[in-house]
Amino acid sequence: MYRYDPYDQKIVNERVAQFRDQTRRYLAGELTDEEFRPLRLQNGLYIQRHAPMLRVAVPYGLLSSTQVRKMAHIARTYDKGYAHITTRQNVQFNWPELKLVPEILAELATVEMHAIQTSGACIRNITSDPFAGVAGDELIDPRPWGEILRQWSTFHPEFAFLPRKFKIAINGAREDRAVIQCHDIGLELKRDAAGEIGFRVLVGGGMGRTPVIGAEISAFVPWQHIITYCEAILRVYNRYGRRDNLYKARIKILVKALGIDEFRRQVEEEWVFGKNGPNTLTEAEVARVAGHFTTPAYESLPADDAGYVSQRAANPAFAAWTRRNVLAHKVPGYAVVVVSLKDPSRAPGDVTDVQLDLVADWADTYSFGEIRATHEQNLVLADVKQSELFALWEKARAANLATPTFGLLTDIICCPGGDFCSLANAKSIPIANAIQARFDDLDYLYDIGDIELNISGCMNSCGHHHVGHIGVLGVDKNGEEWYQVSLGGSQGNHTSIGKVIGRSFAAAEMPDVVSKIINVYLAQRQDGERFIETVRRTGLDPFKLGVYGEAAVKERKQNA
Amino acid sequence: MPKIIKNGQLIDDEARILILDESQAPEELTLAAGPVFVPFAVWQAHSGQLSGRADLGVWLDSHEDVAELVPDLGSIAAIAINFPKFTDGRAYSAAALLRTRYGFKGEIRAIGDVLRDQFFFMQRCGFDAIQPKVGKYSDAQLEEALASLKDFSAPYQAAVDQPEPLFRRAQRAA
Numbered sequence: 177m178y179r180y181d182p183y184d185q186k187i188v189n190e191r192v193a194q195f196r197d198q199t200r201r202y203l204a205g206e207l208t209d210e211e212f213r214p215l216r217l218q219n220g221l222y223i224q225r226h227a228p229m230l231r232v233a234v235p236y237g238l239l240s241s242t243q244v245r246k247m248a249h250i251a252r253t254y255d256k257g258y259a260h261i262t263t264r265q266n267v268q269f270n271w272p273e274l275k276l277v278p279e280i281l282a283e284l285a286t287v288e289m290h291a292i293q294t295s296g297a298c299i300r301n302i303t304s305d306p307f308a309g310v311a312g313d314e315l316i317d318p319r320p321w322g323e324i325l326r327q328w329s330t331f332h333p334e335f336a337f338l339p340r341k342f343k344i345a346i347n348g349a350r351e352d353r354a355v356i357q358c359h360d361i362g363l364e365l366k367r368d369a370a371g372e373i374g375f376r377v378l379v380g381g382g383m384g385r386t387p388v389i390g391a392e393i394s395a396f397v398p399w400q401h402i403i404t405y406c407e408a409i410l411r412v413y414n415r416y417g418r419r420d421n422l423y424k425a426r427i428k429i430l431v432k433a434l435g436i437d438e439f440r441r442q443v444e445e446e447w448v449f450g451k452n453g454p455n456t457l458t459e460a461e462v463a464r465v466a467g468h469f470t471t472p473a474y475e476s477l478p479a480d481d482a483g484y485v486s487q488r489a490a491n492p493a494f495a496a497w498t499r500r501n502v503l504a505h506k507v508p509g510y511a512v513v514v515v516s517l518k519d520p521s522r523a524p525g526d527v528t529d530v531q532l533d534l535v536a537d538w539a540d541t542y543s544f545g546e547i548r549a550t551h552e553q554n555l556v557l558a559d560v561k562q563s564e565l566f567a568l569w570e571k572a573r574a575a576n577l578a579t580p581t582f583g584l585l586t587d588i589i590c591c592p593g594g595d596f597c598s599l600a601n602a603k604s605i606p607i608a609n610a611i612q613a614r615f616d617d618l619d620y621l622y623d624i625g626d627i628e629l630n631i632s633g634c635m636n637s638c639g640h641h642h643v644g645h646i647g648v649l650g651v652d653k654n655g656e657e658w659y660q661v662s663l664g665g666s667q668g669n670h671t672s673i674g675k676v677i678g679r680s681f682a683a684a685e686m687p688d689v690v691s692k693i694i695n696v697y698l699a700q701r702q703d704g705e706r707f708i709e710t711v712r713r714t715g716l717d718p719f720k721l722g723v724y725g726e727a728a729v730k731e732r733k734q735n736a
Numbered sequence: 737m738p739k740i741i742k743n744g745q746l747i748d749d750e751a752r753i754l755i756l757d758e759s760q761a762p763e764e765l766t767l768a769a770g771p772v773f774v775p776f777a778v779w780q781a782h783s784g785q786l787s788g789r790a791d792l793g794v795w796l797d798s799h800e801d802v803a804e805l806v807p808d809l810g811s812i813a814a815i816a817i818n819f820p821k822f823t824d825g826r827a828y829s830a831a832a833l834l835r836t837r838y839g840f841k842g843e844i845r846a847i848g849d850v851l852r853d854q855f856f857f858m859q860r861c862g863f864d865a866i867q868p869k870v871g872k873y874s875d876a877q878l879e880e881a882l883a884s885l886k887d888f889s890a891p892y893q894a895a896v897d898q899p900e901p902l903f904r905r906a907q908r909a910a
Contacts (some may be wrong), residue, residue, distance in 0.1 A: 181908050183890055194887045198853060206877075207853075214823060215853055297823065327892040327902070333860035334832055334895065337825025403893075414829050449837055454894045454904060461903035467910045 177238050177546055178323045178468040180288045187330065188285045191292060195219050196278035203275060218298055218336070220266075220291035221277055225598050230269045230277060231294040232284060236304035236322035236346070237265035239547045241536040246287040248532035254280055259532065261517060261525040263589055263638055264343070265303050265549045266294055270596050292330055297338045299329035299410070303345045305353040306550040309469065310558045312506045316365040316373055318348035320466040321402070324457065328403050335410050339417035340425035342410070343382070350669075355551065357381050357671040358643060360427045361406060362390045374398045379409060379439070380431030383637035387673045388428040391436040393443060399462065401447075403455045408447035412439070472544040472559055477509025481562035494569055496618060497580040502565060511562055513543075515555040515572060516579040516587070520612035523605040524590040525553030534575050542568055551640075552589055554582065584621045585629055585694070586612045589640050593633030593650060594657065600633035602650025602657035607631055607686050614687035615694075624694055627707040628667070643667045645708045646693060647674040648686070659686055663693070663719055664711045677720050678732065689723055696722035739875055740845075741855070741866040744885055746878060749867070753795060753816065753847055754778065773816045773847070776800055779808070787811040795847060798826040802833050809834075814843035816867070822849040828861040835862035835896045852881035859885055862896035 180188070195215070202212040216222075220231035232247075239247075247267055251259045254276055260268040272280055284290055294301050302325050304318045305311065325344060329335075335342070347354040348365035356362030362378035374396045381390025397405045413427045431439045488495040503512040515535060517525050527535075535555055539547045542564050543557040550556060560568060572578035581587045588611065591597065593604030608631055615621055630644030641647035647662040658680040665674030681689050696719050701710050711719070720729050737748040751771040756762065762781040767774070771791040779786060779794040786792055793814030796802065805815065815834060817827040827846065834840040845865035846858045852873070855866055873881060894901040902908070 183892075183902060183906060183908060186890060187888060187892070190888050211822070211851055211853070297825075330892055331857075331888060332893055333857040333891075334828045335825070336854075336857050337823050337828070339825075411829055415826055419824060419826075454900045458903065461908075464903075464908055464910045 177240060178235075178319075178465065184327075185285075185288070188288070188290045188292075191219075191290060192278065192281045192285050195281060199275065199278050214296055214337070217296035218293055219277070219281070220294035221274075222295065223598070224270070224596055225594075226596070227271045228274050228277065229592075229596065230272050230280060230291060231262065232267045232269070232289060232291050233294045233301040234266050234289075234549050235326045236302060236308070236319055237306050237549045237551075238308075238319065239549060240287075241539040241545045241547065243287045243289055244532050244536040244539065244547050246283060246289065248529040248536070250280055250283060251529040251532065257530075258526050258528045260523070260592065261527065261549050261553045261555065263525075263551050263553060263591065263640055264301060265306070265551055266301055267549065268592070270592070295341070297340050297342075298336050299332060299338075299342045299344065302326055302329070303343070303354055303359075303551060305347050305349055306548040306556050307353060307503070307512060307558065308348065308548075309471075310505050310507075310510075310512055311349050311351075311353075312504055313350040314348055314506070315350065315367070316348040317466075317469055318346040318354075318363075318365055319469045320462065321348075321363070321365065321375075321399075322346050323465050323468070324462065325403070325406070328406075328455070332410075335414055338410070338414055339419045340422070340427075342413075342427065344406070352668050352671070355640070355643065355667050355671070357390045358383050358387070358640075358667070359390065361409060363402070366396065368396055368398075372398060375402055375405075377405065377409075380428040380436070382426055382428045383640060383642045384426065385423055385635045385637075386426075386428065387637070387642040388432070389671055389673065390428075391431060393436065393440050400457050401451055403457060404450035404453060405443075405447055407450050407455065408443045411446055412442045416442075474507045474510060474559070475561070477507075477561065477563075479508040481509055484562040484565055487566045491566075493573075493580075494566060496622075497569055497573075497578055498565065499622075500580045500584065501578070501582045505559070507559075509562055511560050511565060513557040513560050513565070513568065514550075514582040515557060515577050516582060517554050517577070518579050518581055518587050518612070519576045520579075520586065520609060520616065521576070523592070523595075524588050524608050527555070531575055531577055534571070535577070538568060538571060552587065554587075580618065581621060583626050583628075585615050585624055585627050585690075586621060587628075588612065589628070589630040589644065591632050591638035593631070593639075597633060597638075599636055600650060601635075601652035602633050602659065603683070604631045604633040604639060604648075604650055607648060607650075607659065607683060610683075610687050611690050614691060624698070625706055629690070630665070640667070641665070642673050643671060644674060645711065646690065651680055653680070657683060659683065661689060661693075661723075663716055664708070666708055675716060677716055678724055678728075692723045693719055738867075738870055739878055740868075741878070741882065741885075742843075743864055744859075744882065746875070746882065751791075751793065753867075773814070773845070776804070779812075783808060783811075789813070793843070793845070795845075796830065798824045798830070802830045802838070805834075806838050809838060809840050809842075812842060814845060814865075815840065816845040816847045816865075817863075819846060819848035819850055822851045822854055824849075828857060831858070831862040832896055852877075852884045855881065855884040856887045860891065860895040860897050 345354040364376040378390030548556040594600040632639030633650040662674030762777040773793040795816035
């Protein structure tokens with residue numbers, strides 16, 4: 177993985193010093209709340225319901241075991257013994273003391289980490305495919321490009337005060353695992369007819385209050401020009417994006433208002449000036465960064481390890497875990513392991529200091545010392561030998577990190593919600609836990625099969641509810657918490673925005689509502705059809721009927 | 737005398753920022769002597785007489801397009817760009833455009849809601865003069881704030897102050 181050189185280290189060290197001084201001036205009353213706000217946000221620091229929340233950047237989701245041990249140490253020393261993996265592959269701490277945040281940042285800097293631009297109206301931490309480098313369907317490794325764009329966007333002086341936040345995601349495989357269609361800029365690595373690397377560029381996608389699927393602004397930007405092309409997009413947005421209304425300030429609103437063709441024209445016109453300029457990437461720089469993402473020293477192994485085959489045959493619980501949480505690796509004899517953070521006794525994505533230390537140990541023992549964080553709020557050990565899966569599973573199971581539900585109904589994406597977040601309209605964690613408690617029968621979950629249930633506690637959509645096959649959105653009705661349900665959302669190559677099925681529900685109703693939706697699916701499903709495929713085929717009507725009953729649906733249609 | 741930051745130093749500066757109230761028509765304005773920044777509308781109305789005055793600058797608000805000044809750049813000594821709020825980042829692009837695309841060599845001054853924690857970004861985008869609001873900082877505080885201009889010693893990306901990105905400036909070990 178990428179290791180800092182003295183330049184990278186110096187920038188992060190100087191950031192620590194800068195924020196230490198800013199915090200000092202704030203606490204001394206020299207900076208107002210309003211003046212300090214964007215400074216702390218651009219260091220990932222929110223003021224929450226109970227305490228500040230610190231969001232630490234995990235560039236493109238990649239962590240070393242040393243970094244994970246530091247997370248454990250921070251959770252133990254400055255927090256209440258746990259951390260939270262976010263839906264943008266970052267790590268959050270919910271309980272740090274404001275005056276100690278500079279200390280935390282200083283600790284992070286010792287392991288080449290920071291909290292730069294994890295919030296605020298700037299270019300945020302860049303996300304990517306958690307299976308980069310090991311997935312069989314990968315065309316081009318996205319990680320070097322993630323690092324190149326991280327460096328370009330870090331403290332970009334022109335784009336530190338954009339109209340609103342700006343998120344970039346990169347994918348380099350046949351299947352999109354980085355939700356690139358729902359980002360301000362979505363980058364798809366590809367090759368042109370001559371075999372040259374470049375990017376298909378999408379712009380103006382996003383979730384939030386107004387969910388939009390990104391539009392293609394360029395079918396192919398050659399790799400040399402990706403920085404200048406992104407700068408042209410950013411400059412047009414910085415100059416002309418709306419600043420009068422927070423809810424209309426994202427780039428998607430500008431792209432919609434101008435139309436993609438006019439927006440493209442403006443970007444191309446701007447790009448003429450930057451293209452081939454100093455920010456044009458060089459082969460030497462790409463080679464330097466790519467040199468950090470080397471192929472580990474894989475052993476030459478049989479495609480199917482005999483011991484692994486017999487362990488699966490002998491142990492149904494192990495077999496179940498391998499069926500869901502162990503994925504194919506491009507190298508024979510190796511596997512990708514999803515370390516589940518969806519134990520129903522914890523909030524989705526939460527992980528304790530003890531667990532973090534264990535995962536770091538396992539990474540060192542089994543997976544070349546690296547760990548990935550996923551936007552679905554799990555951890556991944558990407559390079560485990562098949563012959564060692566059983567040993568890893570036994571350890572993970574003992575640590576409650578082997579919930580065998582990856583990609584199933586209870587592998588819920590869930591924002592921190594009203595329990596922690598001051599933006600939330602409603603709690604989301606208790607809803608997730610109640611649904612997990614209702615669906616605790618593994619055989620039933622396996623029968624239901626692949627399905628994605630995503631919960632957000634407010635319109636900001638951190639829980640990605642718009643692209644959940646089942647999406648749950650917390651809403652406020654006269655001071656009470658209610659939950660709106662949508663169906664048919666999807667991430668990946670067939671990204672779609674879910675549609676709301678009808679009136680919202682009280683928290684206590686939610687497990688029943690999900691049960692009814694699942695019952696409709698099981699009744700309607702045709703051979704081998706996944707949940708999302710059934711919803712696409714039948715439309716929402718049978719689900720509305722199943723959830724609200726015939727009388728209610730009829731009445732609604734009459735009133736419509 | 738009020739102090740501003742110019743080229744990284746604290747200097748005395750008595751230039752007024754002329755702000756028209758709604759009842760004043762730019763055409764009917766008579767300009768008092770002395771250093772002053774006039775609004776773009778006043779410049780447009782009087783450019784014949786004002787052109788080439790060394791103690792006179794033009795200020796633009798954050799929503800005004802710098803391209804409109806391009807025909808006159810040769811006869812303007814200084815341009816100020818207003819930050820109505822410090823979170824309004826349009827002025828950064830405006831300054832960068834003036835320097836890089838339109839080749840403006842005169843002073844570019846940041847005015848309005850100008851705070852020390854943004855000085856570094858301003859300087860990188862081509863502002864060579866920084867004028868916080870009167871009373872925002874004491875002289876001592878402004879002196880101390882000069883340190884913010886040096887928050888980062890080797891930034892990654894190209895900008896006005898550093899036209900080459902780090903990967904072209906430095907030999908970075910693989």
